[in-house]
Structures are given as structure tokens and as C-alpha cells.
Amino acid sequence: MAKLELSGIKKSFGTTEVLKGIDLTVEDGEFVAFVGPSGCGKSTLLRLICGLDEITAGQMAIDGQIVNDVPPAKRGIAMVFQSYALYPHMTVADNMGYALRLAGTSKQEIKARVDTAAKVLRINNYLDRKPRQLSGGQRQRVAIGRAIVREPRIFLFDEPLSNLDASLRVEMRIEIARMKDRLGTTMVYVTHDQIEAMTLADKIVVLNAGRVEQVGSPLDLYNKPQNRFVAGFIGSPKMNFLTLGAATGESRFAVPGGEIRIPAGLSSAPAEIGIRPEHLELVDLGQQHTLTGTVSMTEHLGSDTYAYVSLSSSEEMLVVRLSGERAVKRNQTIGIAFDPEMIHVFSADGQTIASARPVALEAA
Amino acid sequence: MLDLSSTTAKIVFGLTLALIGFFLFFPVYWMITSSLKADAELYKIIPTAFPQEITLHHYWTALTQGRLPTYLLNSLITSGSSAALNSLLALYAAYSFAKYDYFGRQPIMLLMLSAQMFPFGLLLISIYPLWTQFGLLDTQIGLILSYIVFALPVATYMLFSYFSQVPDELIDAARADGASDLRIFHTIVIPISIPPIVTVFLYSFMWSWNDLLYSMTLIVSDDKRTIGPGLLLTYLSDSNSDWGGAMAASLVASAPIVVAFMFLQRYFIQGVTAGAVK
Known part of the structure; x- marks a missing residue:
């Protein structure tokens, strides 16, 4: 578990400024959802938190330690990608254990952690299969499992359910809600689906054109929008x-x-x-x-x-x-x-x- | 409009295919049957379509009396090495072009591809004195390097096209998992790129195996000769009339490519990346 603090975070690609100064605190164990229209910078912000892109200006700290220049794996962060991003040539077990192998964890320890996560996610019968032999929902579970086994301080989700069909999405949403209760880890979740944000998040951050429009609990945003943009964006x-x-x-x-x-x-x-x-x-x-x-x-x-x-x-x-x-x-x-x-x-x-x-x- | 399932269409298609097949396979058929005929039958004024008597005599002579095994070995060494080196160099070059953004990336790539626009013979004129200067003339290393000069741009471009389509999220996932750039390339990207790598290897191998111009010019010693010039100089001189031997030797020379294709063709159709990303 960890507290994440962003202050004055800016990100530019060439001359285009995508994030224009983000100030945000994610408390220890909090589930925060980033919402906003396409191109508002929510995925970019998530990639900066993960360490996949460099911050142009501003400061990011995890538990008080500035992590601007810390590589992704050393930040204690695990990310679940929209497209699952499973390694196609590896089995489910190898996919889940890849990060641990890189970190030099012993084989027994890797096996134990993979088995535990697989049981929780009900994919323990598929550990020897390759990703192409799995359904969309199973692949998403593997992607989540791959994040869980690392026992990260912060989980990042980049629109994890957007590739699933409607009924599976509901099922996986409940799964993530359970995971949130069970693990109590700090989670940052990017979505364009308001229902996901409203049902899962403790706190929603509404982004627009690289700026934070409002931060608040789901009902706060619904009942007391601070501006017309948030008022129009939240609610369906x-x-x-x-x-x-x-x-x-x-x-x-x-x-x-x-x-x-x-x-x-x-x-x-x-x-x-x-x-x-x-x-x-x-x-x-x-x-x-x-x-x-x-x-x-x-x-x-x-x-x-x-x-x-x-x-x-x-x-x-x-x-x-x-x-x-x-x-x-x-x-x-x-x-x-x-x-x-x-x-x-x-x-x-x-x-x-x-x-x-x-x-x-x-x-x- | 032509009904593709009609009998007329079927007949037209069948005949067209048969005609194409005839033109493609007749020389191969003639090569096989001629290599199996006895000398007397080969020189009949009216040639026979099928060997009246099958003999392996020409194969035996080609393999034991000439220098065919030496030529084959030389070709295997030069083609194998150039294909391996070429694929290796193309792998790293293509990946850097496809996945990294750095100053001069575009011009370097264009420069590399522009090498393809020169006729092969023209570049030989500049390679020849250069190789003489470096003492690479009449050496297998010299020949291998000259093959790389030609095959590398195309090989790089082929792999570049493939690597450009490797999802960035896959690479990001590995980075988030703690893998270094080289490790990602070696443990994630290369294993899922076996089909294009095999294609590039075969392309480079075939290019050098089938070459005549370069090996004929850059290799002078008979003991370093590759299969192309070796066969040409052995069988296609004014005084030679051993057509059976020439056919048998040609078949033996083609065998490695055919065998390689038979074993590796499944990689061309295998969709290894299926299931990686939705």
C-alpha cells in the first residue's frame, strides 16, 4: 500500500502539451478513477505514474519518495493494460511469473505466488495454456494475475474492461471490486465507462484537455459538480x-x-x-x-x-x-x-x- | 458477369492452371528425367518423355568424380554464414528503426534502402577494388560480406514492417515487469518474430545460394568456388557434353533450398502472435 502524490505534473510530446499541471493526492489504499473524454490525457497520466513515459515537469512521489527518475519495476507498481498485453509465446504461468523471474525470485516462491493468484482468479486450470487458447475474460484474468503476483504497492488499470463484451464486463467489474476489498492496495483506474468509475472508485478525477476539472467522491461529482463540464460529463x-x-x-x-x-x-x-x-x-x-x-x-x-x-x-x-x-x-x-x-x-x-x-x- | 462456379469457368481455370503448371514444372521434370536416363537415351534425336531405363549413374559420377561436394560445402558455408549474419544484423537494425525515435533514423533508413536501387553489377565495380584493397578478394569472408551488402537492406525492411506491428503495449508490459530494452527484445520480441526471421534467413540464404555474378567475380580459386560458378564451369564449357551429369548436379544443388523450404514453410503461415493482444 502506498500514498501517491502528484504536483504540477506536465507532459509534452514535441510542442504539444498533453498534461498542463496536474496536482493530485491518492491516499493509501484508495481506489481512484480517472475519467474524461478521449484525448484528455488520462492514459498519459497513468503511463507517467507507471514510469513508461518521462515527466516533462513536476514532481511525483510514492510514500514521500520522489520517483520521477525511478524505472517502472523499481516503483513497486503493476499495470493492467487495455489489450491485456500477454506474452503470446509464454504459458499463463510464465506470463504471471515473468516479473518475478526478472527480479530473481526463487522458483518455489514464483510457483507458490502464481498458484495462489491463479486460484483466486479461477485460472488455476489454465496455467499451462498459451494466451491464444484462452477466452477474452480468461486473458483479462491472467493480465490481472500478472499484476497481483508482483504484490505491488500501487495497481494501475488502463481501461481494463473495454475489450470485453457487456456481460463479461459486469462480471469482471465485480471481480475487481472484490479484489479491491481483499487486497486493500492503492489503485488507479482509467476508464471511459462512468458506471465503472461510479461503482468502483472511492474518488473520481475528471480530466479535460490535460487539466483536472474536479476531484471528489462519485456522489459529490454527481450532486455538486463544480462546473458545466463535470456536470455534463458525469451522469447518463x-x-x-x-x-x-x-x-x-x-x-x-x-x-x-x-x-x-x-x-x-x-x-x-x-x-x-x-x-x-x-x-x-x-x-x-x-x-x-x-x-x-x-x-x-x-x-x-x-x-x-x-x-x-x-x-x-x-x-x-x-x-x-x-x-x-x-x-x-x-x-x-x-x-x-x-x-x-x-x-x-x-x-x-x-x-x-x-x-x-x-x-x-x-x-x- | 462470370459465374465462378459454372462448368465453363472451372474448365477455363483448370486449363489456365495446367498451362502455368506445365511451363513452371516442365524444366524441373526434364531435369529429373534427364538425370535418370542413360547416356545413349539422352542423345537420341527424338527425346523420350520417360526414362526407358532408370540409372543413378550420373548422380554417382557427379558426387564422386567432380568437385561437386566441395562446391556444395563452400556454398553452404558462404550462404549459411551470410544468411545468419544478415538476419542477425537486420534484426537489431529493424528493431531500432521500428521502435526507437532518434535523430537521423529516417535518413539512415532511406539511405539503406537506396542501396537497392543500384544494379547488382554496378556495385560490383566498386566492391571489387575495395575488396582487393582489404585483401578480401578470393576469400569466403569477402564473398559473405558482399552478400550482406545486398541482402541487408531488404532483410531490414522486411523485419521493420513486422516489428512496427508488434504492439507497443507488449513492450510496455515487459518494461513495467522490469525487463531492460535488450531483454525485452531477446525474450519477448524475438520469440514472437520467428516466422519473419525464418523468412528473412531463407531469403538471404537463397539470394547467396543462387548467386553467380559475385561468386564468379570475387572467387578465383577452384577450391573456394560455390555451387553456381562451379556447375557452370564444370558442365557448360564448349567441350562438355555431359548433360546427364549437369542435370544430376543441378538437382543436387537445388536440394538444400527445397529441403529448407519443406521444413520451414510452416513458419510462414503460423500466426504466433495470436492471443497477444485483442
Whole structure:
């Protein structure tokens, strides 16, 4: 187990700066997930932690010891790669024991550690097989086993489940969750799958364009996003955003399909509001509602129904999450109601205005 | 459109293949049958398609009375050594081109490949005085080095293409496991690259085994001669008329290449990297 500290980490490839100063602390035994859009630098950051690429600027420390110039194997880190990266000419046992052999561990010790890890991962019957004789899920277990036998201080995972089919992914996700509880080792996990990040991580780091947008627990990020990017990135389907029109009397703002009041006295001027699909409700026009729109499409997923509502006098569309049983007719004009407490208000530069307390107004 | 499963198509394809096969294999067939015919039958005005009487006399004479065994051994030494050295050098050069980024990598590679654009004979003109200067003329080492000059660029390029496709993650995984760069190359990359290495070895071996121009020019002593010039000078002179012997010797000379192919061809089709990465 180990504490990982990154301060001012920068990485450039030629003239392109991929990481623009990352400050982050991963506590001992913590499971941290890096999420962000493609090209945000999450995999690059993981490679820097592993020692596969050199840090351009900044400092990295493991348990207080600066490791900028320490080679990968000496950092006490093991990495599980997206493509498994198993050595195709070696058996499963040889794959798992390769790092230990390089470290000069005795044969008995290697065998014992490989056997233990193989039993835990239920691959003990395949130890003599070559990777090509294994299924995708088994290969991923071998890749994880190869990391476990090294008994590292920190585990790194680079989108380890993205090559598996949906059902196997769920199974392996549970496997990793169990592993996390059993080993209690510090883990850093890169993923583009929000469900993996939300379910596995103690802490999520949202990266965008080489910068950390927000660090927090999964629910913190969901409930209290610090900016529009995080608000839009965390949550599926993503948060609905509505641009605020010019303020009229009593801080009333026109939004497509209705009007909303955001009391004055804020740190910066509100420019946009956001509300999650699950916090919206479809109501008959006779009932109290704030926005009006027309149902243009519905998606029935069994457990949920997503209604896409075009707002009156606008091309903007809201996604509303409803229960699976709820039937909504297409082209039906309908009212949208919501709890104003659930609204996030953003300034023009995309920052959350935390003190904003909007009031939902009744549609005329 | 032509229906590929129709009888007409089958007949057309069959006939085309038969014609190609005839042109390809008839010389080989003629070589085999002629080597097995007795002298009297060989010189008939109307040649026979099948030997009326099979004799191994020409093989016996070629192997015992001429210098064929010496030529064969010389060829084996020069071709084997040049192929081995060539493959070894190409391995390291290709890997460095494929997986490392350093100053001058691109120009060096282009320079190396440009050597292929010169006609073989032209380079011989510059190699000859150079080898004379270094005392490499009429030596097997000189011949081996001259073969490397030619085969190395192509061999390097062949391996470069393969190494470029070796997944970087595989190399990263080995680095994370604690292997040094050379160790990764020796214990991970080379073992999964056996098929292209065998291909390169065979290519280099065939190149030097089939060479006539260089060995004829750079080797003067009869006891150092390789199989190509050896056969040519023994059997294709104005006074010679031992066609049976020439055919038998040619077959014996071709045997190592054919045998090598028979044993090593499985490597060409074997997908060793299957299962490495998804």
C-alpha cells in the first residue's frame, strides 16, 4: 500500500502539451478513477505514474519518495493494460511469473505466488495454456494475475474492461471490486465507462484537455459538480442545459419553453442552468408546471423510459427519465415540472454558482 | 458477369492452371528425367518423355568424380554464414528503426534502402577494388560480406514492417515487469518474430545460394568456388557434353533450398502472435 502524490505534473510530446499541471493526492489504499473524454490525457497520466513515459515537469512521489527518475519495476507498481498485453509465446504461468523471474525470485516462491493468484482468479486450470487458447475474460484474468503476483504497492488499470463484451464486463467489474476489498492496495483506474468509475472508485478525477476539472467522491461529482463540464460529463443520460435569456423584472429569466427566477446577489451573473433527466417530471398541462414542450421521441429500456421533449418556441430538447411503465405519446404537448433545488446554475465561463437558489415559476 | 462456379469457368481455370503448371514444372521434370536416363537415351534425336531405363549413374559420377561436394560445402558455408549474419544484423537494425525515435533514423533508413536501387553489377565495380584493397578478394569472408551488402537492406525492411506491428503495449508490459530494452527484445520480441526471421534467413540464404555474378567475380580459386560458378564451369564449357551429369548436379544443388523450404514453410503461415493482444 502506498500514498501517491502528484504536483504540477506536465507532459509534452514535441510542442504539444498533453498534461498542463496536474496536482493530485491518492491516499493509501484508495481506489481512484480517472475519467474524461478521449484525448484528455488520462492514459498519459497513468503511463507517467507507471514510469513508461518521462515527466516533462513536476514532481511525483510514492510514500514521500520522489520517483520521477525511478524505472517502472523499481516503483513497486503493476499495470493492467487495455489489450491485456500477454506474452503470446509464454504459458499463463510464465506470463504471471515473468516479473518475478526478472527480479530473481526463487522458483518455489514464483510457483507458490502464481498458484495462489491463479486460484483466486479461477485460472488455476489454465496455467499451462498459451494466451491464444484462452477466452477474452480468461486473458483479462491472467493480465490481472500478472499484476497481483508482483504484490505491488500501487495497481494501475488502463481501461481494463473495454475489450470485453457487456456481460463479461459486469462480471469482471465485480471481480475487481472484490479484489479491491481483499487486497486493500492503492489503485488507479482509467476508464471511459462512468458506471465503472461510479461503482468502483472511492474518488473520481475528471480530466479535460490535460487539466483536472474536479476531484471528489462519485456522489459529490454527481450532486455538486463544480462546473458545466463535470456536470455534463458525469451522469447518463447527460444533464440537460438551458441557456438563460435576458433577465426581466424580479430576476426572471426566460428559458426555452418557460421562465425561471434566480434571485439576485450572486457572485457572478447566471448564464445557463442544468438539470438532470431524472429530476424532471412530465405532467399534464392542467397540472402545475414550469416548462412546456412536445414529446418528439421515446426510448423504452425496460427499467426506464427516456422521453425527448422539444421545448416550445425553441430547437432545444430535454431528456426526461421516467419509470419503465410510464407510457408517453409522441407529439403530445406536455408540461415539465421540477424541484428548483435540483437545478444547477452556471456562469458564462462555465463555473457553478453554488449560492444560486432558483425558483421555478409556473408556466403561463 | 462470370459465374465462378459454372462448368465453363472451372474448365477455363483448370486449363489456365495446367498451362502455368506445365511451363513452371516442365524444366524441373526434364531435369529429373534427364538425370535418370542413360547416356545413349539422352542423345537420341527424338527425346523420350520417360526414362526407358532408370540409372543413378550420373548422380554417382557427379558426387564422386567432380568437385561437386566441395562446391556444395563452400556454398553452404558462404550462404549459411551470410544468411545468419544478415538476419542477425537486420534484426537489431529493424528493431531500432521500428521502435526507437532518434535523430537521423529516417535518413539512415532511406539511405539503406537506396542501396537497392543500384544494379547488382554496378556495385560490383566498386566492391571489387575495395575488396582487393582489404585483401578480401578470393576469400569466403569477402564473398559473405558482399552478400550482406545486398541482402541487408531488404532483410531490414522486411523485419521493420513486422516489428512496427508488434504492439507497443507488449513492450510496455515487459518494461513495467522490469525487463531492460535488450531483454525485452531477446525474450519477448524475438520469440514472437520467428516466422519473419525464418523468412528473412531463407531469403538471404537463397539470394547467396543462387548467386553467380559475385561468386564468379570475387572467387578465383577452384577450391573456394560455390555451387553456381562451379556447375557452370564444370558442365557448360564448349567441350562438355555431359548433360546427364549437369542435370544430376543441378538437382543436387537445388536440394538444400527445397529441403529448407519443406521444413520451414510452416513458419510462414503460423500466426504466433495470436492471443497477444485483442
